[in-house]
Amino acid sequence: MIRIAIVDDHAMLRAGLRQFLAEQPDLAVVAEAADGRAAMDIVRRGEVDVVLLDITMPGQSGVDVLAAIRARSPALPVLMLSGHAEAHYAATLLRLGASGYLNKDCDPDELVKAVRTVARGRKFITAAMAERLAEGLGRGDDKPLHEQLSERELQVFLRLAGGETIGQLATSLSLSVKTVSTYRSRVMGKLLLGSNSDLTYYALKNGLIQ
Template sequence: MTCRVLLADDHAVIRAGVRAMIQDIDDFTIVGEAEDGKETVEMARELEPDIILLDISMKKVSGLEALQALNRHSPECKVLILSMHTGPEVVLEALQKGAHGYLLKDAAAFELRLALEAVRRGDRYLSSAIVQPVIEQAVSKVNSNAEHTLTQRQLEILRLITRGESTRSIANGLGLSVKTVEAHRAQIMKRLQIHDVPGLVLYAVREGIISPDD
């Protein structure tokens, strides 16, 4: 089934370039283009796209403001940020506000395809150039006094989650049912009081469960 994409950027040249790249990717099609955050939210309601490629710096309503509105009004839409901003603070804010991925505007066509396919599967995607700075920034903000205990199985699943593995992939790899993995995931988040994947990555790095290079 073709994945329907809404492209939101206030620069016509950028939209034209991204449109051309997506036209060469099988099973993805652009169903609409928005020039600002307000229009993005309105078009998302009308068109119900599967993925929204969203710029951060747009007129009237910014991409981050639009992201919050999209979470409320179009929660079924997955948002992939497409931005020139490389600052880890901006990236973390976007992820914390519900973005499923963050792709830099200078990404090559093959990376755009990888990002779209990952988000379509329900996985997270970060441009390789920003992964290390984002982890380092996030680790610096973590409360080092927090102490939590996970079982060996939960630690194993946590490692796989932080590496971007999907629930089904984890289940297949460990010989478990999807429901069992989902139950472990819920228990991990409840025990750690962490409710998103970026937060789990921060915890895993701080506790030495994974290294920033993983």
């Protein structure tokens, strides 16, 4: 039996996933969380085999939670779910340690396949994403600029784009204001942007935030 935790701030989506997954004889939803703090409580208990993690949540983003899970339980498979088009995020999240990535509008059977795949310790990407990654081989200069960001830079970028201030970021990430400012400067340089409003526009344009 594959034990699953669903981490998403939308109760109706969790209920829908729980009901569908319960119909599979080898899958069981044993835990749910609506935010990153509750998700880490589940991970610390060590009672799940796969985490289904939403990319967009209040407080900690899915990227933040993924980083925390990787630090706490590096072998625990994390399958990312998002309302964003997979092409915008998949390559970056796989590089940051996700086991797979699916759009929330995917075929339910594909979700089941993904859960079973990552539970076996393998990565999961859709056929469309595999084709995109194959096409990108040897064409590194065609990659979106945000795929150049490190894990911490991506965290800072998404939070700034979402409206957080440098001071708020410093507190939530337990970093100094100077350090966060340095990360912000690196992000701006890599993305060729000049202001926080530019960051927000870039994130919206590329489907990285809603």
